Amino acid sequence: MIKLRLFVVAIAVFIGHIVSGQTLIAQEEKPHIDVVGTAEMEIVPDEIYLSIIIKERYEGKEKIDVESQEVQLRNSLKEIGVNLNNFYLSDANADFVKIKWRTKDLLSQKDYTLKVDGATTVGKVFMQLDKLKIYDASIWKVYHSKMDSLKKETNIKAIKAAKEKADYLLSALGEQTGKVIWVNDSGASLSPVLYANSNERLDLSYGKFKNDELQFQKIKISASIQVKFYIK
CATH class of the missing domain: 3.30.70.120 (Alpha-Beta Plaits)
Known part of the structure; x- marks a missing residue:
């Protein structure tokens, strides 16, 4: 009698694993779309x-x-x-x-x-x-004194671009974008603008600044965010 009960329990556990595995497979095979949204912003250094x-x-x-x-x-x-x-x-x-x-x-x-x-x-x-x-x-x-908030703004634009891309790609197939599965944020990056170690050292002669207005290279903030959406 004890052996029979153990056998029944073993079968139940085995079946449970099969059902659980089928559920995971079903989740993984659910249709989805994987897109990357990008955004850039150029700012004048202050x-x-x-x-x-x-x-x-x-x-x-x-x-x-x-x-x-x-x-x-x-x-x-x-x-x-x-x-x-x-x-x-x-x-x-x-x-x-x-x-x-x-x-x-x-x-x-x-x-x-x-x-x-x-x-x-x-x-x-x-x-x-x-x-x-x-x-x-x-x-x-x-x-730039507001660099942190500008990075956040660029990230927001990038993730909105990802959603917009998913929407128009799926609409072309007659489908709709579903809920977000996951987001991979690589983080906003800055184009380096360094002068001391480059050839852009300034000529200190007075005439350089008497009539000419100095121009500085803009700082470029770039963001790239990968987003996976379910397809409704």
């Missing part, structure tokens, strides 16, 4: 980071130290409306670095970063640098 290196130098026999040049630069930046909180040492622990400068004397330098909000301000800054004879400066990178 955060421009400049790399500025102030070095000790000689004018005739007079040595112009870093401290006096820094004071002059800070005053010049303040005159053109630059927030001095955005002018800081590139390294929080930066200190004088000994380098050689045209002569055998050991001279010092300081590396700074300056963040400004547009091309017009960049031009003004470089004009001041030119007047102060601070020539070792370049655009380091550009960015």
Whole structure:
């Protein structure tokens, strides 16, 4: 009697596995469509980071130290409306670095970063640098202050594009888009816009900015999202 009960239970379990397997197969074989939606957005950077290196130098026999040049630069930046909180040492622990400068004397330098909000301000800054004879400066990178929200907006456009693609493809077959099965978001990506390591270093001559308006490469945000829908 015990053996018979065990045999019945074993059959029930086996049948249960068969039914479960058939259910899974049925789910996997249910008609679906797999599409990829893409979106792009180009934005004008509103955060421009400049790399500025102030070095000790000689004018005739007079040595112009870093401290006096820094004071002059800070005053010049303040005159053109630059927030001095955005002018800081590139390294929080930066200190004088000994380098050689045209002569055998050991001279010092300081590396700074300056963040400004547009091309017009960049031009003004470089004009001041030119007047102060601070020539070792370049655009380091550009960015946008609302980058996170712009990435989200691009992702939303990409997933809507996926739904629109599924709709028109299925409508051509007389079918309709059903519920979402899954979404694969590869994440929004940015086209790199780096200047310090490229050939796009700016000429610091005054004439460069006197009549010409600076133009910056736009930042491109791209998104690609794969979505699988059931077919009704």
